[in-house]
Amino acid sequence: MSDKYDVIVIGGGPAGYVAAIRCAQLGLNTACVESWINKQGKPALGGTCLNVGCIPSKALLESSQLYSDAKHHFGDHGIVVPSVTADVPKMIQSKDKIVQELTGGIEGLFKANKITWIKGTGSLLPDRQVEVTAHDNSKSIHSAGNVILATGSTSIEIAAVPLQGDVIVDSAGALDWESVPEKLCVIGAGVIGLELGSVWRRLGAEVVVLEAQDAFLPMVDDQIARDSLRQFSQQGLDIKLGARVMASSVNGDKVSIEYTDKDGEQQLQVDRVIVAVGRRSNISQLTLPETDLLIDERGLVHVNGACETNLPGVWAIGDLVRGPMLAHKGSEEGVAVAERIAGHQCHLNYDAIPSVIYTHPEISWVGKTEEQLKEEGANYKKGVFPFLASGRAKAMQDTAGMVKILADADSDAVLGMHIVGPHSSELIGHGVLTLEFEGTIEDIARTVFAHPTLSEAIHEAALGADGRAIHIPNRNR
Ligand code: FAD
Numbered sequence: 001m002s003d004k005y006d007v008i009v010i011g012g013g014p015a016g017y018v019a020a021i022r023c024a025q026l027g028l029n030t031a032c033v034e035s036w037i038n039k040q041g042k043p044a045l046g047g048t049c050l051n052v053g054c055i056p057s058k059a060l061l062e063s064s065q066l067y068s069d070a071k072h073h074f075g076d077h078g079i080v081v082p083s084v085t086a087d088v089p090k091m092i093q094s095k096d097k098i099v100q101e102l103t104g105g106i107e108g109l110f111k112a113n114k115i116t117w118i119k120g121t122g123s124l125l126p127d128r129q130v131e132v133t134a135h136d137n138s139k140s141i142h143s144a145g146n147v148i149l150a151t152g153s154t155s156i157e158i159a160a161v162p163l164q165g166d167v168i169v170d171s172a173g174a175l176d177w178e179s180v181p182e183k184l185c186v187i188g189a190g191v192i193g194l195e196l197g198s199v200w201r202r203l204g205a206e207v208v209v210l211e212a213q214d215a216f217l218p219m220v221d222d223q224i225a226r227d228s229l230r231q232f233s234q235q236g237l238d239i240k241l242g243a244r245v246m247a248s249s250v251n252g253d254k255v256s257i258e259y260t261d262k263d264g265e266q267q268l269q270v271d272r273v274i275v276a277v278g279r280r281s282n283i284s285q286l287t288l289p290e291t292d293l294l295i296d297e298r299g300l301v302h303v304n305g306a307c308e309t310n311l312p313g314v315w316a317i318g319d320l321v322r323g324p325m326l327a328h329k330g331s332e333e334g335v336a337v338a339e340r341i342a343g344h345q346c347h348l349n350y351d352a353i354p355s356v357i358y359t360h361p362e363i364s365w366v367g368k369t370e371e372q373l374k375e376e377g378a379n380y381k382k383g384v385f386p387f388l389a390s391g392r393a394k395a396m397q398d399t400a401g402m403v404k405i406l407a408d409a410d411s412d413a414v415l416g417m418h419i420v421g422p423h424s425s426e427l428i429g430h431g432v433l434t435l436e437f438e439g440t441i442e443d444i445a446r447t448v449f450a451h452p453t454l455s456e457a458i459h460e461a462a463l464g465a466d467g468r469a470i471h472i473p474n475r476n477r
């Protein structure tokens with residue numbers, strides 16, 4: 001069977017489903033090929049993000065933080081809770097319900113936008129034809145004026161610690177445990193390691209994080225990374241840097257991990273392990289060799305700044321291509337490509353994509369770090385404001401962290417905003433808008449922020465860049 005669409009999207013994650021919806025909005029006859037089978041054994045849209053990524057991890061981060069607050073912090077506010085227990089199976093069920101509602105919502109949006117969902121695995125053939133292998137192994141061929149590749153990524157596995165049942169798991173497995181391990185080893189102190197390590201730490205596990213690199217969160221501004229490391233240590237996350245995992249073995253219900261660090265060979269006995277050492281793009285079933293799709297040296301589909309591959313009318317977006325592996329980056333590439341296909345002009349500003357690590361406190365940033373500016377030899381100024389001096393953070397009794405703003409000392413243009421602190425995932429939007437609007441320190445300084453809010457810390461950090469912060473002594477005066 002062969003049918004013809006204006007656009008076929010392969011992959012229905014946040015990059016692909018958003019691209020499909022925008023294409024349909026623009027009047028293009030659109031199909032999306034998606035192979036995901038969910039926990040309930042049903043085909044599902046939404047990709048990694050909705051099924052086993054952003055959403056379920058945030059659901060568990062939220063539930064585990066509420067538990068931790070009730071257990072350890074309500075007393076600070078004079079709320080006496082005689083006994084708090086975590087019903088972990090209920091937490092997992094609640095997370096699953098959120099996932100099902102959201103993935104079902106995308107299915108509803110596909111129907112409303114008249115997008116054809118072709119269930120199965122898509123492979124790109126020459127001349128913008130797509131072969132689909134359905135879940136019953138039947139095959140069909142479809143063709144389109146344009147094809148958008150959006151097959152995303154999967155967890156990287158390491159030979160030294162092969163996955164095993166629900167004892168040694170990747171991030172997806174760690175979202176489904178129904179009991180709390182007494183002792184947990186997380187391999188990789190990246191975004192996933194810190195988020196999922198935090199979930200299980202809050203629920204009561206003793207957590208050791210083994211990180212191969214000597215630096216902690218090297219992509220984060222150093223001052224913010226150092227402050228975060230201190231706070232994670234206070235929370236009981238035992239983060240070991242420069243720890244290279246050599247081997248592992250499962251003995252009964254214990255896992256033994258061998259690693260080396262600056263002091264030599266070490267051994268660790270734990271109950272469960274999460275391997276969180278990065279993700280690789282899904283290209284293995286995506287295309288046949290005769291299609292000649294160019295893959296770069298990092299195993300990503302090669303694209304130009306407009307997400308065009310080397311094949312005419314074939315585009316690639318999301319985790320499959322260069323740039324940060326973030327849902328919002330993929331979605332915005334999806335919108336941009338749909339609009340380009342429809343003949344519109346559009347631009348995506350890769351310099352103003354926010355990143356967030358949803359730990360407590362949250363770590364968020366956009367733009368350049370201080371280290372990057374130093375390396376560039378830039379003439380910059382900075383303002384830092386601690387949440388300790390914020391009235392709202394005090395009222396919340398949640399005063400860890402700071403806002404740091406970096407700006408060009410000559411033009412006053414804001415170059416970066418870095419926040420570790422409560423709700424920084426929401427606060428960082430101020431930084432994104434400032435960069436998007438090419439705003440300056442003076443723009444933020446002249447803006448009226450509501451009192452008392454956490455966002456006043458941004459105002460004060462901006463004032464501090466010019467030595468005129470009100471609520472802390474000024475370093476620059
Ligand atoms: P994916 O979401 O991976 O979707 C790709 C889809 O393509 C999948 O549904 C897959 O089934 C399908 N597919 C693959 N091959 C084929 C094929 N040949 N045929 C048909 N279908 C195919 N990012 C954030 O921005 N914020 C977060 O808070 C966040 N949290 C995360 C937490 C975890 C635990 C993980 C693992 C990731 C998280 N991410 C987060 C990253 C985010 O999930 C990804 O960046 C995002 O999902 C990438 O979107 P995508 O559409 O490119 O790929």
Ligand code: NAD
Pocket residue numbers: 158187188189190191192193195210211212213243244245276277278279324325326355356357358
């Ligand atoms: P990551 O790249 O953030 O971190 C992986 C870490 O593992 C690195 O610090 C790396 O040095 C370390 N590592 C690699 N091999 C190792 C080994 N053998 N032993 C010990 N440590 C090792 O990757 P991740 O945490 O797996 O996340 C994957 C992607 O998913 C990230 O790119 C991230 O952007 C995305 N993600 C985003 C969010 C978010 O936006 N909040 C949340 C989760 C995931």
